[in-house]
Amino acid sequence: MAFDIPKETYSGAIREVIIGEGDKAVTIGGQNAMTLCGFEGEFPNRPKIAMEVYDERPENWAEAVMEPFADVIDDPVKWALKNVNEYGAQIICLQLSSTDPNTKDTSPDAAAQLAKSIAQAISVPLVVYGSGNVEKDVAVLKKVAEVCEGKNLLLGPVVEENYRQIGAAAIAFKHCIAAQTPIDVNMAKQLNILLENLGVPPDKIVIDPSTGALGYGIEYSYSVMERDRLAALSQNDAKMQMPIICDMGKEAWKARESKIPLDEEPTYGDITKRGLLWETVTAMDLLMAGADILVMRHPKSVDVIKKIINDMF
Amino acid sequence: MALTGIQIFKLLPKTNCKECGEPTCLAFAMKLAAGKAELASCPYVSDEAKEQLSEASAPPIRGVVIGTGDNSIKVGEELVLYRHEKTFVNPTAIAILIEDSMSDDEIKGKIDQLNNNTYERVGLILKAHLAALRCKSGDAAKFKALVEKVSGMTSDGLILISDSADVIKEAVSVCADKKPLICGATKDTADAFAAIAKESKVPVAIKGSIDDVIEITQKMTAAGIKDIVIDADEASYKDTIKNQIIIRRAALKKKFRPLGFPTISFACDMTDDKLFETTLAAGLINKYAGIVVVSEIDPPSVLALTVNRMNIYTDPQRPMVMDQGVYEFNNPDANSPLLITTNFALTYFIVSAEIEASRVPAWLLIMDTEGMSVLTAWSAGKFVADAMAPFVLKSGISDKLGHKNIIIPGYVAQLSGEFQEELGSEWEVAVGPREAGDIPKYLRKLAGI
Ligand code: SF4
Numbered sequence: 001m002a003f004d005i006p007k008e009t010y011s012g013a014i015r016e017v018i019i020g021e022g023d024k025a026v027t028i029g030g031q032n033a034m035t036l037c038g039f040e041g042e043f044p045n046r047p048k049i050a051m052e053v054y055d056e057r058p059e060n061w062a063e064a065v066m067e068p069f070a071d072v073i074d075d076p077v078k079w080a081l082k083n084v085n086e087y088g089a090q091i092i093c094l095q096l097s098s099t100d101p102n103t104k105d106t107s108p109d110a111a112a113q114l115a116k117s118i119a120q121a122i123s124v125p126l127v128v129y130g131s132g133n134v135e136k137d138v139a140v141l142k143k144v145a146e147v148c149e150g151k152n153l154l155l156g157p158v159v160e161e162n163y164r165q166i167g168a169a170a171i172a173f174k175h176c177i178a179a180q181t182p183i184d185v186n187m188a189k190q191l192n193i194l195l196e197n198l199g200v201p202p203d204k205i206v207i208d209p210s211t212g213a214l215g216y217g218i219e220y221s222y223s224v225m226e227r228d229r230l231a232a233l234s235q236n237d238a239k240m241q242m243p244i245i246c247d248m249g250k251e252a253w254k255a256r257e258s259k260i261p262l263d264e265e266p267t268y269g270d271i272t273k274r275g276l277l278w279e280t281v282t283a284m285d286l287l288m289a290g291a292d293i294l295v296m297r298h299p300k301s302v303d304v305i306k307k308i309i310n311d312m313f
Numbered sequence: 314m315a316l317t318g319i320q321i322f323k324l325l326p327k328t329n330c331k332e333c334g335e336p337t338c339l340a341f342a343m344k345l346a347a348g349k350a351e352l353a354s355c356p357y358v359s360d361e362a363k364e365q366l367s368e369a370s371a372p373p374i375r376g377v378v379i380g381t382g383d384n385s386i387k388v389g390e391e392l393v394l395y396r397h398e399k400t401f402v403n404p405t406a407i408a409i410l411i412e413d414s415m416s417d418d419e420i421k422g423k424i425d426q427l428n429n430n431t432y433e434r435v436g437l438i439l440k441a442h443l444a445a446l447r448c449k450s451g452d453a454a455k456f457k458a459l460v461e462k463v464s465g466m467t468s469d470g471l472i473l474i475s476d477s478a479d480v481i482k483e484a485v486s487v488c489a490d491k492k493p494l495i496c497g498a499t500k501d502t503a504d505a506f507a508a509i510a511k512e513s514k515v516p517v518a519i520k521g522s523i524d525d526v527i528e529i530t531q532k533m534t535a536a537g538i539k540d541i542v543i544d545a546d547e548a549s550y551k552d553t554i555k556n557q558i559i560i561r562r563a564a565l566k567k568k569f570r571p572l573g574f575p576t577i578s579f580a581c582d583m584t585d586d587k588l589f590e591t592t593l594a595a596g597l598i599n600k601y602a603g604i605v606v607v608s609e610i611d612p613p614s615v616l617a618l619t620v621n622r623m624n625i626y627t628d629p630q631r632p633m634v635m636d637q638g639v640y641e642f643n644n645p646d647a648n649s650p651l652l653i654t655t656n657f658a659l660t661y662f663i664v665s666a667e668i669e670a671s672r673v674p675a676w677l678l679i680m681d682t683e684g685m686s687v688l689t690a691w692s693a694g695k696f697v698a699d700a701m702a703p704f705v706l707k708s709g710i711s712d713k714l715g716h717k718n719i720i721i722p723g724y725v726a727q728l729s730g731e732f733q734e735e736l737g738s739e740w741e742v743a744v745g746p747r748e749a750g751d752i753p754k755y756l757r758k759l760a761g762i
Contacts, residue, residue: 003527006562006569036554036600060670060753102751214617215434216666217659219624222599223397230395254750256666257616267432269612273588277617280592285621288599304589308596311550 007040008033012236014229014292015203016045017243019091019176020125021152026091028206028292029243034229035290036312046313047287049302050091050127050295051083052249055106055114056098062259064272065298080118087299088306093127093247094118099140100131108143115144119151127154127178127295129247138165145169154178154245154293157208160191167198178245180208183220185227185240192239206293207244213251214282221246225289246286249297252279280304287312316369318346324362325355332356374564374573376403377516377540377603379443379494380470386442388542388603389575394561400628403575405598407618408443408472408606410581413450413459420459423610424466430615435633435658439619441469445496445606446484448475453483460484464491472496472518472577472606478505489513494604496520496577497544503529507536516540518577523556527571534570541574542603546582550593553578557601575603587614595621632684633658639710640665645674647715650759652745652752653701654722655682655690663749671753673760676713680704687722698728702735720755723747 013032018025026048033041053076058066068087072079076094083089096111098104119126128144130137141155142165156178158166163179170177179195181187188207195205209225212218225244232240252258258275260268268274279301283294287309296302322342333354335341344350345366352358352366376390386406393399411423424444431440444463448456460473464487471493473484481495496518498506503519510517510533519529519541526543533541545556557576563569580594591614594605598621607614627633635656642665654664656679668675680701682690690696705719717740721729726744733742746755 003524003563003569005523005559006567036551036558038551039555039559212659215620215624216662218621219396219627219629220659222625223395223629226395227397254666256662256669257620259666259670267430267612268616273611274613274616276588277591277613280588281595281617281621284592284596285599285624288596300588304586304592307589308550308592312554312596313551 005039008037008234010034010041010233012233012238012241014232014243015241017176017203017206019127019152019154021150024123024125025152026125032233034226034233035288038313043313045292046309047291048090048293049306049309050093050245050293051087051089051299051302052093052095052295052297053079053083053118054095054097055111056104060259062253062271062275064275065253068299076114077117077121080122083299084122084124087302089124089302091125091127091293092118092122093129093295095129095250096140096144097131099136100133101136102133103131105136108139111140112143112147115153116147116151119148119153125154126151127156127245127293129156129178129295132157134159134161138162141166142169145173145175148175149173152176154206156180156206156245157247158191158195160187160194163191163194164198167195167200170204171199176204176206178206178208179242180210183210183212183217183224185224185231188228189231189237189239192242196239202238202242205242207240207242208247209244211246211248211251211286213248213255214278214285215257216251216255218282218285222285222289225286225291229290243292244290245293245295246291247295248282248286249279249295252282253297276301276304284308316346316366318343320369321345321366324358324365326357326359328357330357373568374561374575375539375541377494377542377575379406379472379492379516381490381492382468384442384468384470385492386470391561391575391601392565394565396625397629400630401626403603404622404626405602406443406470406604407441407594407610407615407622408445408604409441409610410445410447410579410606410608411459411463412447413452413456420463421466424463426610426615427469428467430610430612432616432619434620434623435635437623439615439623441607441610441615441619443470443472443494443604445472445474448473448477448480448484451477451480453477453480456480457483457487461487464488470494472604476502478502478509481506482509485509485513485515489515492516494518494542494577496542498529500525500529503532507533507538510538510540511536516542518542518544520544520546523559523572530571530574543572543574543576544578545576546578550583550596554596554600557597561601576601577604577606578602579606581606581608591617594618598622599625634681634684635661635679637679637681637704639708639713640677640679642668642677643672643674645676647713649674649676650720650756651676651678651710651714651718652720653678653680653705655680655685655687655696657682657684657686657690660686664752667749667752668756671756673753673756673762675756676710678705678708678710678719687724691725691728696725698731698735701728701732705736717741718743720745
């Protein structure tokens with residue numbers, strides 16, 4: 001008996017978003033079927049991996065994930081170059097954690113200069129994430145937008161409390177925006193609507209759904225992202241047809257399983273492998289749920305996930 | 314695939330004898346269709362009709378049990394494509410691959426891992442469940458010896474893998490009472506495998522392209538074999554996942570019986586790199602594999618795979634919760650600080666990981682808020698001063714402390730005044746950080762480190 005593959009028909013497609021400029025530019029999105037369903041749709045752009053760079057020496061990182069960066073950890077530009085040239089990063093994600101007023105309170109000017117130096121040095125696009133401090137991120141990301149005019153950065157996290165100011169700067173200096181909401185379909189949609197009403201072109205918006213890690217809320221991210229995608233593709237909801245970025249490296253490496261030494265949990269096995277698996281499995285879940293950009297940390301997990309992306313898309 | 318009342322009616326005697334308690338056979342049929350009556354109430358249904366009715370009411374994906382007793386495990390019976398629709402039913406069984414070419418030490422190592430690498434999380438036991446024994450030597454006697462040996466070492470279920478029905482037949486003869494899954498029949502060996510499955514009453518796995526699989530399951534079903542597992546692995550991971558999706562969809566959306574069976578997938582054969590393999594196995598848990606066979610279940614792999622399985626198979630509607638009570642971190646004493654938060658498991662995991670990482674000894678009170686996070690519980694009136702104060706006072710924590718200071722989450726700073734009032738003047742309420750990530754800094758500062 002002949003068997004016809006039961007196919008779904010989709011009425012919508014994810015928008016293509018371009019990050020970076022000139023020959024550094026990378027396109028994400030563009031697919032018109034649910035993830036892994038290449039047999040019933042087009043996937044013109046594979047998901048991309050952005051590797052993290054911090055603007056300060058990280059504190060409390062597991063040994064395993066400090067080691068690959070030991071020689072560059074105090075020099076973010078070199079760190080970014082190493083990620084691109086040695087570890088094959090397709091995008092760099094600069095994490096401006098030191099701008100947090102509760103820690104070093106690095107000035108917007110200094111942060112913006114650093115972003116500019118990195119953007120100029122590397123051959124791939126740049127994502128710039130503020131510290132997550134709602135007020136300070138306004139000052140920092142506005143300055144970054146201005147100083148890096150024309151670089152077409154992806155700026156985030158832009159949240160409901162600060163989207164006006166950062167959105168206006170992104171429009172003025174032509175950057176993309178990572179719109180971050182708590183893990184929830186309707187809130188993501190609401191912020192996209194606000195940004196569009198402000199005048200941000202829809203093909204300059206990327207959804208940041210707030211990402212959990214394996215064992216720490218990944219099931220919420222997984223299902224909300226699947227529902228985001230069903231809304232965009234099956235229900236043709238134009239306000240949800242943006243690609244998705246998952247800022248997940250920090251979540252995976254924060255997990256207890258990635259950090260707790262063997263002498264404190266004698267049954268947990270090798271700490272390095274634990275950390276790596278925590279990052280790769282978190283990444284795998286998010287990829288399968290529909291991520292277009294994964295922000296990752298360790299070069300070894302990046303390797304694994306790159307191979308999987310090449311096999312799977 | 315439930316039948317309609319009319320379809321059921323056609324299978325009834327149509328005598329309207331009323332013995333079922335209904336005025337007519339049609340009325341009875343309608344009640345049956347609605348699930349409000351039992352077929353057994355009608356003494357006159359034919360055996361043939363019974364068969365057809367039970368077939369029709371069977372789940373769209375068959376449940377298959379491997380092993381016996383407490384350690385048996387059921388796969389299949391899934392009802393949805395996406396976990397937000399409804400809880401996934403029977404968690405993927407993880408199997409460790411053992412081959413007859415391995416040394417005794419290697420075999421013992423694998424079985425030790427199967428038996429010992431067990432973890433607990435929110436009251437659930439996390440472990441791998443099956444030993445997948447593969448005949449690599451082609452030697453039936455050697456394989457049989459391996460099966461006998463492993464049978465004696467673990468009470469977990471077994472999978473017996475060989476392309477040769479003769480090899481399987483020999484091996485089954487020493488462990489049929491353990492109800493192993495025999496694996497895997499192809500188009501060419503389907504009859505021989507079916508004969509073993511029937512005679513020894515064991516489930517059977519079959520393999521091939523989707524078209525082959527359909528042909529084999531139809532043949533086996535016709536021969537009266539019900540417990541079938543499908544191996545639809547392909548050379549590429551992409552095609553393997555595609556098959557998993559197609560099988561699940563055909564069974565659920567098209568009610569296509571020939572594909573209405575759980576699946577097995579061999580992550581162990583997809584790569585030599587262990588990190589890569591475990592990650593692929595995690596993906597197979599997400600996308601519908603009933604059983605995943607892996608070559609390594611060392612502690613990190615078991616933790617990653619079973620936590621992933623737990624996350625994917627949890628009820629999407631009901632949050633995981635922790636028991637209400639007092640939790641200790643880093644060996645606290647009477648002078649250690651006291652914190653309070655809600656019993657949403659995710660809140661607990663994140664807060665506890667940070668307290669632990671701070672190295673500061675501390676007490677944590679977990680209050681039952683029906684699994685709501687701090688802000689949600691606060692706005693729902695469950696994590697509010699007049700509920701929290703009695704809980705703290707009755708928790709018995711006062712007996713353990715030499716002080717009466719309590720730290721509340723920064724997100725509910727607004728309730729500190731009222732909480733203070735409710736607790737009484739000998740207590741002092743402090744407002745902690747909003748984000749769990751800032752807890753270590755906060756606690757260290759408090760401890761003067
Ligand atoms: S007992 Fe059976 S035959 Fe009699 S009325 Fe009911 S359904 Fe019909």
